[in-house]
Amino acid sequence: MGKSTPVFLPGKRKYLFCGDKEGMSYLEPVILAVKAQNGEFETGFVEIKKSPELEMWLRSQKMGSYLYVSVCWDRYKEIKALAESIGFTEEEAQFMGHGEKIVNIFCSRCHGMTRIRESESTLELKCTHCKLILVISDHYSLLRDAYLGYAAKR
Amino acid sequence: MNTAADIKEFPYPFKGEVYRYSNNSIPLETPSSITVTSTYKEEMILKRKLLENHPERCFHSLPHTQLAQWEIVSTIINHLTAYNPKLFSLEKQNRKWTLHNKLLNETHHFIYGDESSLPWQPLDFIGRHVQEDLIFMMQRDGDLYMDAGQLCFPANWSLAFNAGMNFKQIHRPIPGFKEEGLDDRILTFLLKMEAGAPWVRRNWSLMAGNRLDTSLETFDQWGGDRRKVTKDNAGEFVHFRVEVQKLFRMPGSNGVLFTIHTHLLSLEKFASNPNWLKQFFHILKELPDSVAEYKGISMFKEPVLDYLRRQDEGK
Numbered sequence: 001m002g003k004s005t006p007v008f009l010p011g012k013r014k015y016l017f018c019g020d021k022e023g024m025s026y027l028e029p030v031i032l033a034v035k036a037q038n039g040e041f042e043t044g045f046v047e048i049k050k051s052p053e054l055e056m057w058l059r060s061q062k063m064g065s066y067l068y069v070s071v072c073w074d075r076y077k078e079i080k081a082l083a084e085s086i087g088f089t090e091e092e093a094q095f096m097g098h099g100e101k102i103v104n105i106f107c108s109r110c111h112g113m114t115r116i117r118e119s120e121s122t123l124e125l126k127c128t129h130c131k132l133i134l135v136i137s138d139h140y141s142l143l144r145d146a147y148l149g150y151a152a153k154r
Numbered sequence: 155m156n157t158a159a160d161i162k163e164f165p166y167p168f169k170g171e172v173y174r175y176s177n178n179s180i181p182l183e184t185p186s187s188i189t190v191t192s193t194y195k196e197e198m199i200l201k202r203k204l205l206e207n208h209p210e211r212c213f214h215s216l217p218h219t220q221l222a223q224w225e226i227v228s229t230i231i232n233h234l235t236a237y238n239p240k241l242f243s244l245e246k247q248n249r250k251w252t253l254h255n256k257l258l259n260e261t262h263h264f265i266y267g268d269e270s271s272l273p274w275q276p277l278d279f280i281g282r283h284v285q286e287d288l289i290f291m292m293q294r295d296g297d298l299y300m301d302a303g304q305l306c307f308p309a310n311w312s313l314a315f316n317a318g319m320n321f322k323q324i325h326r327p328i329p330g331f332k333e334e335g336l337d338d339r340i341l342t343f344l345l346k347m348e349a350g351a352p353w354v355r356r357n358w359s360l361m362a363g364n365r366l367d368t369s370l371e372t373f374d375q376w377g378g379d380r381r382k383v384t385k386d387n388a389g390e391f392v393h394f395r396v397e398v399q400k401l402f403r404m405p406g407s408n409g410v411l412f413t414i415h416t417h418l419l420s421l422e423k424f425a426s427n428p429n430w431l432k433q434f435f436h437i438l439k440e441l442p443d444s445v446a447e448y449k450g451i452s453m454f455k456e457p458v459l460d461y462l463r464r465q466d467e468g469k
Contacts, residue, residue, distance in 0.1 A: 108373065143318035144315065
């Protein structure tokens with residue numbers, strides 16, 4: 001999962017800041033810290049840079065660039081996957097999400113996914129596919145990007 | 155289908171009077187990943203039916219495991235033919251292999267390393283000739299990842315959900331596994347395993363009924379049976395479930411192959427051995443609630459204890 005606040009890591013050759021309007025406001029303290037050290041940096045607003053432009057921008061960066069991404073949860077996975085596919089490793093980037101977060105619940109019976117808002121803290125829900133009542137667990141699959149829903153014991 | 159094996163083939167899982175989760179692996183004396191038992195044919199029919207009807211829950215592989223899957227095919231065929239020469243044989247003409255399975259009266263021709271010569275992926279193919287479930291974990295970045303598996307007889311877990319997880323992620327639901335540092339200790343042990351030095355461990359639980367396919371996907375079909383256990387029907391209805399898990403380091407891929415052979419035995423047959431009866435009665439009586447809960451026993455632990463007590467008093 002993404003970090004909630006960015007951490008400034010000094011000494012990088014160049015800094016890249018990528019975010020939406022709200023996300024950029026969270027990155028502001030780090031941008032100021034880079035400026036204070038006369039560090040090289042570039043910014044890329046995700047509203048302006050749609051995926052092809054964003055991809056070209058990220059691809060054009062050289063080794064030693066350090067990436068900060070702060071976007072709404074809706075676009076978090078897409079942009080993280082894009083950055084990773086271009087070659088930014090966990091050591092070369094920080095990813096943060098904000099706003100309402102949606103999580104997937106994996107049905108243990110039919111393997112269907114039911115999407116719920118993270119803020120809707122609930123212990124049980126009905127699978128939207130097979131209608132089985134599921135107990136939500138904290139067992140998480142990165143591959144499925146989902147938490148396991150067990151059949152409720154009735 | 156009654157798949158309960160004979161008492162002579164039952165791998166009794168206990169050593170002491172107390173049971174706790176631990177790394178209970180010991181060196182495997184006969185280095186075969188496979189055991190053929192008296193229930194072979196009926197289990198093969200069941201396994202193939204499950205694979206046919208539920209491929210999404212019974213088989214999983216990531217693309218980078220293809221080469222490793224062939225190594226597993228070679229290893230398992232070597233074990234089948236070396237330890238059961240009257241039942242299995244292999245003819246090789248360079249890469250053209252012919253497997254004879256005399257128990258099922260089948261002959262399979264394929265080109266070793268050529269996936270198009272098989273109707274299924276290599277692991278899925280060889281798994282259809284052995285009673286064991288086959289789980290393959292790839293090693294990278296100092297960790298083990300479940301990147302391929304054929305699983306028809308799981309003890310209440312889902313291959314489809316656990317696919318691609320690392321060792322600690324897979325075992326997260328086990329109570330105390332992380333808190334007691336078992337996850338680190340067992341992972342370290344597995345990472346240090348060497349080719350040519352296989353290990354074996356036995357895992358146990360009790361179940362209501364005698365289904366081999368107690369997958370998480372079918373929990374709604376069998377989970378409720380646990381409420382039907384009474385002290386009067388426990389002997390016939392409740393079954394011991396023991397998994398013999400064998401661990402092999404694969405020298406080619408550097409992954410670890412787990413073969414899991416599930417044995418079922420009715421409590422009645424189990425209790426006919428007075429030593430087993432006494433020891434297990436003690437173990438179950440003092441089993442921590444969290445362990446009983448995870449093993450799915452909590453709901454019928456008391457009637458089983460009543461049954462065992464009555465059997466013990468009668469001996």
